[in-house]
Amino acid sequence: MPTISFVNVSKRFGKVLALDRISFEAEDGEYLCVLGPTGSGKTTLLRLIAGLLRPDEGTIYFGNRPVNNVDAQNRNAVYVPQQYALFPHLTVLQNVAFGPLARDNPENVALEMASRTLEMVRLSWRAEAYPSELSGGMQQRVALARGLASNAGLLLLDEPLGALDARLRLDLRHKLRELVKQSGFTAIHVTHDRDEAMSVADRIMVLRGGRILDCGTPRRIYTRPTGIFVANLVGGANFLEGIVETTTEKASAVRVSGGIMIRTRSELLTVNEPVIIAVRKERVRISNSELQLDNVLNGEVREVRFLGSSREYRVRLSNGDVVSSRQFLEGAESTFRVGERVSVGFDQVDITVFSYPPQGLRKELEIV
Amino acid sequence: MPKLDLVGVSKQYRDVIALDNVSLHIDNKEYVCIIGPSGCGKSTLIKCIAGIIQPDRGQILIDDQPVNAVPIEDRKIGYVFQDIALFPHMTVRDNLAYGLAVRGTGSNQIAGVTNEMLDLINMRERSKSFPIELSGGAQQKVAVARAIATGSYLFLLDEPLGALDALVRAELRYELKRLASDLGLTVIHVTHDQEEALSIADRVVVMKRGRIVEIGKPADIYFSPKSLFAENFVGETNLLEGEVIETKGTSCVVEIAGCRVRVLDRGKEEGERVVLSVRPEFIPLARSSGSGSNGWRGRVKQVTFLGSITRYRVEIKEGLELVAHVPAVSEEEFHVGEDVDVLLDEERHTLLFDLPAEGLENEIALE
Numbered sequence: 001m002p003t004i005s006f007v008n009v010s011k012r013f014g015k016v017l018a019l020d021r022i023s024f025e026a027e028d029g030e031y032l033c034v035l036g037p038t039g040s041g042k043t044t045l046l047r048l049i050a051g052l053l054r055p056d057e058g059t060i061y062f063g064n065r066p067v068n069n070v071d072a073q074n075r076n077a078v079y080v081p082q083q084y085a086l087f088p089h090l091t092v093l094q095n096v097a098f099g100p101l102a103r104d105n106p107e108n109v110a111l112e113m114a115s116r117t118l119e120m121v122r123l124s125w126r127a128e129a130y131p132s133e134l135s136g137g138m139q140q141r142v143a144l145a146r147g148l149a150s151n152a153g154l155l156l157l158d159e160p161l162g163a164l165d166a167r168l169r170l171d172l173r174h175k176l177r178e179l180v181k182q183s184g185f186t187a188i189h190v191t192h193d194r195d196e197a198m199s200v201a202d203r204i205m206v207l208r209g210g211r212i213l214d215c216g217t218p219r220r221i222y223t224r225p226t227g228i229f230v231a232n233l234v235g236g237a238n239f240l241e242g243i244v245e246t247t248t249e250k251a252s253a254v255r256v257s258g259g260i261m262i263r264t265r266s267e268l269l270t271v272n273e274p275v276i277i278a279v280r281k282e283r284v285r286i287s288n289s290e291l292q293l294d295n296v297l298n299g300e301v302r303e304v305r306f307l308g309s310s311r312e313y314r315v316r317l318s319n320g321d322v323v324s325s326r327q328f329l330e331g332a333e334s335t336f337r338v339g340e341r342v343s344v345g346f347d348q349v350d351i352t353v354f355s356y357p358p359q360g361l362r363k364e365l366e367i368v
Numbered sequence: 369m370p371k372l373d374l375v376g377v378s379k380q381y382r383d384v385i386a387l388d389n390v391s392l393h394i395d396n397k398e399y400v401c402i403i404g405p406s407g408c409g410k411s412t413l414i415k416c417i418a419g420i421i422q423p424d425r426g427q428i429l430i431d432d433q434p435v436n437a438v439p440i441e442d443r444k445i446g447y448v449f450q451d452i453a454l455f456p457h458m459t460v461r462d463n464l465a466y467g468l469a470v471r472g473t474g475s476n477q478i479a480g481v482t483n484e485m486l487d488l489i490n491m492r493e494r495s496k497s498f499p500i501e502l503s504g505g506a507q508q509k510v511a512v513a514r515a516i517a518t519g520s521y522l523f524l525l526d527e528p529l530g531a532l533d534a535l536v537r538a539e540l541r542y543e544l545k546r547l548a549s550d551l552g553l554t555v556i557h558v559t560h561d562q563e564e565a566l567s568i569a570d571r572v573v574v575m576k577r578g579r580i581v582e583i584g585k586p587a588d589i590y591f592s593p594k595s596l597f598a599e600n601f602v603g604e605t606n607l608l609e610g611e612v613i614e615t616k617g618t619s620c621v622v623e624i625a626g627c628r629v630r631v632l633d634r635g636k637e638e639g640e641r642v643v644l645s646v647r648p649e650f651i652p653l654a655r656s657s658g659s660g661s662n663g664w665r666g667r668v669k670q671v672t673f674l675g676s677i678t679r680y681r682v683e684i685k686e687g688l689e690l691v692a693h694v695p696a697v698s699e700e701e702f703h704v705g706e707d708v709d710v711l712l713d714e715e716r717h718t719l720l721f722d723l724p725a726e727g728l729e730n731e732i733a734l735e
Contacts, residue, residue: 167405198672306590
């Protein structure tokens, strides 16, 4: 599959600007995840690539070839929509074999391809069933298998695991990436689930309100996000509002509410500049004795959130702000209890400083 | 105040047994989450309690009063489900007032209650908005407040967050829990999302094929479930078939993949076929430290950065892989192709189950 490029692509629906001058590239064999809240333009983007929509402005290229006017069936792409449409009168196997047959493969070859793909999505045992006999999750996997079996080179997946139970989704997302990579497909996968995006993607592209806010490897986006919204969308973080008090070449000090000083790296700040300090929850250490860290704050545990593999301690500081600390490797008993006095702390390197968003922090973080 | 009892409730649809002799007691003011794979009967159960479905057998009692014969509208139950069902042509305030108005409540009292509800969900300034002007999360909050406004104390929530974005869901669930505790509601919340259940429930009920397989506090269900099914369902885990070679004192030796490991004894006999379960976060990896360590030698097959943790797939024997999650704060990184020690804690964090008669796969099947 050639590189897919968008150059200043816009799409409108009536008064609504669904995509606003979008430019990006997806390389051959790449697994690109488009992450964004409902209404951010994710599905529109996918439908433009599929050829089911035409851009109002800008150009879409497959390699060097502009495809704005190329019909969907001539794009060598398979679009697997959120609302999967299986043929009700065909069995699961026949549904999956449909693509290969339509491409003039002999019947035995097509059926062979279909059963191999069904095995990949763990549905061989339902090969003879009709779609109506399957659960929603199974139907979605059949749709996925049909996409994979079509051998189209470009797989466009709209919330491919969306209809599945959380536990099954957990199992299948790693499998999905493996399948795509084994087949050598280019995949563009749309989701609002950050864990899913982090698990499957070579690169994540974050969309909001029809614009690209960030695009990069999961590691880069997680550790060095371009903004507050992205930082929050790809992983839990603490955000504190503050004003830069002092700044030198080596370090800066930011005053947060209640006069608490936070030491940060220099980050090219200006004195008196309003800023947002961001610290990932897992970077916040918690202890009921001394902590040797650049920033140590005292507070009281207000809430303990058990998440299975981790616990989140929500600690209220003397200034009323709440800082969350995420701890792994605890057992059945929580280490700290509600009401307990604790210290929380983090180092300079754990902090990212963002300039204060024009509309305020709350508005900036708003998901939809 | 509302406590709820189910006694031997069964429901069959043609040849499918949706509920098979289910008994359950829920205390007043308790928040109970019901989880289980699609088709396990959790929705049927909640519909029986609501009065939408009549059970074939068994009794449903609210505050010790049998309600099988009581119609839906007289059960005094608040019901919120996945599809947000607000009236699109009514403002937030009118939506909240609707339930009271149809009951003939006086207009002064209606105004008082709706104001109270608006404050409860922090939406006073959105009272004149129409549903379409609100986010999905805000709409669902209004739906919950509307149910609360009717004065019910027993609430059935059927995937109340199912239609929302992942991040919105993860925040809103704590708000639901807060509302329930502040108001002293009894809540039965059905979800397919085990993290949602673990994080807010007082007790979690795990269902499978129409039966309750496990009931317990979240941490107990996660760390020491009695059933293999629940162990696998509530979180990712590594399941390894093996045989007990020797038991001595508090630990025992199990042979898995041609290698003997020492784990905490769980009352198994020598020679017994077992399944060892260890969650990915409790498998530390180490650069090969040589002999004497408890675990396997393996080779890293895949590394996935997941933010707060890094996920490693490690092959310990041809065709046999383990998943290990290493917290990012440990600052330790391993690379694909690297040989590592895959370690087990001899004293904690492993469970042993009897090898199921019908096989491991069948036991943990999600469909």
